[in-house]
Amino acid sequence: MTTATQAPIGELDTPYEGLAPTAAADFNRDGFVHLSGVLSPGTVARYEPVVTSEVIRLNTQHLPLSERDTYGRAFLQVSNLWQENEEVRQLVFARRLAGIAAALLGVHAVRLYHDQALYKEPGGGITPWHADQYYWPLSSDRCLTIWLPLQETPLDMGPLAFARGSHQLSYGRELPISDESETRLRRVVAEQDFEDVVEPFALGDAGFHRGWTFHHAGPNRGTHPRRVMTVIYMDADIRVAAPTNDNQTRDRAWMPGAEVGQIPRTPLNPVLYDSRTA
Template sequence: MTAMTQAPAGELDIPYEGLSLSAAADFNRDGFVHLSGVLSPETIAQYEPTITSEVIRLNTQHLPLAERDTYGKAFLQVTNLWQENETVKQLVFSRRLAGIAAQLLGVHAVRLYHDQALYKEPSGGITPWHADQHYWPLSSDRCLTIWLPLQETPLDMGPLAFARGSHNFSYGRDVSISDESEARLKQAVAEQNFEDVVAPFALGDASFHRGWTFHHAGPNRGTVPRRVLTVIYMDADIRITEPTNEHQVSDRNWMPGTEVGQVPDTPLNPVLYDSRSA
């Protein structure tokens, strides 16, 4: 048996050196950015087994794929794993990852909204076109999601894909992820000539996308699950707004006790990075 190579000491807290001067500009223009070598393969290997075991333990989806709806076929979804496992918490609370988010958003500090493991099983279906911020009762668009694959993700495994520039397009923000969103937003992307950008992910790559960026993923035609950890970050000074749909009513549970107009400064939403105290 080959011993596992240890992850670089403290990598999760060491600033990422690969963020070019143009990355934030690219992110603002395109609504997303794909970065190489965000974490080392050794760090991914250190955390993936624990995340996977927690997804298996906490998963509540037990129907066969053929009996699920489109959303159910897209992935197994487990949220706020950091509350369940101290090892996962180390990764979710990484200052390295949160620091990238703050720089891309152009803010001093970011706090946690929540994490999500999204595991697309072999033969799992498409992830329909959608925009995440449809679900978020937040006062600005200063929020983003990191999409961190836990294995190499070639095109046949269904890597995340983005409609370049779609975060500036207000149509379609009223539709939840569904067959309807797939049809409406796919048509809108084509009509507006937004480029549908898809690329494979090497181990350690990650993408960051804005809340209103339209994105989707193809099916997993591979033989193993497409294992992904996502973390949603928000401007530390963002405030809660009046919900505009039932999903936003539900999503206020991720910021317990916070009233409309207040900053969600709760135990579930800690500040993960602040440049002023770095």
């Protein structure tokens, strides 16, 4: 693609200059942030075809949408693409993105938990209300996800939406993503008067949200897949926690060999940014 050559040399390793001085405090208050121009359109155009080709190659969901449950209709999900493709690894390991994560969390360094490509097909359904950290056996809330669309994402494609301040709420943290989480969390978000922030994403924009921030997405009413790359970052000093549900037990596979109480210094969890060596 001709646009690939337009990606700035070294952009993935250069600092992002768009964070406000109050960014960490704002993120701690709101539980999410929507940042503009995190990557240039040329850089997104360079990596989108690579990620998409790997999703097509590695996808194991082949049922028609009409035969899937709510979770299955929400998106195609492929994880740890960085292990499959060197170019995807460049994107997942980008110091620019990890540096934003560390700054927002207020920590000196972050390590990788894992990545996920989430592709909502045309006609794909809602992503139910949920909080990601329900799935993570981690010892603190110093972890977040970047939601990086690989195309312009108008409202009819189902951009990710966040309940402002909901990470402060303990209700509903026992719920996996499901029809039940959609019903119960949609109700409590309204009852607690949390603002449901639904915004389109321009090409190069990205959302960052804390592990306990409740979020959701609408269906994809467009004619093209809503292509998104996500990366989960955690405080480099975080420790493995004892699982509190079966999903957390399974998620320990993302930190192979790390025991409860240990920092997950494993080959799958490298430090991606450390301000002391930046």
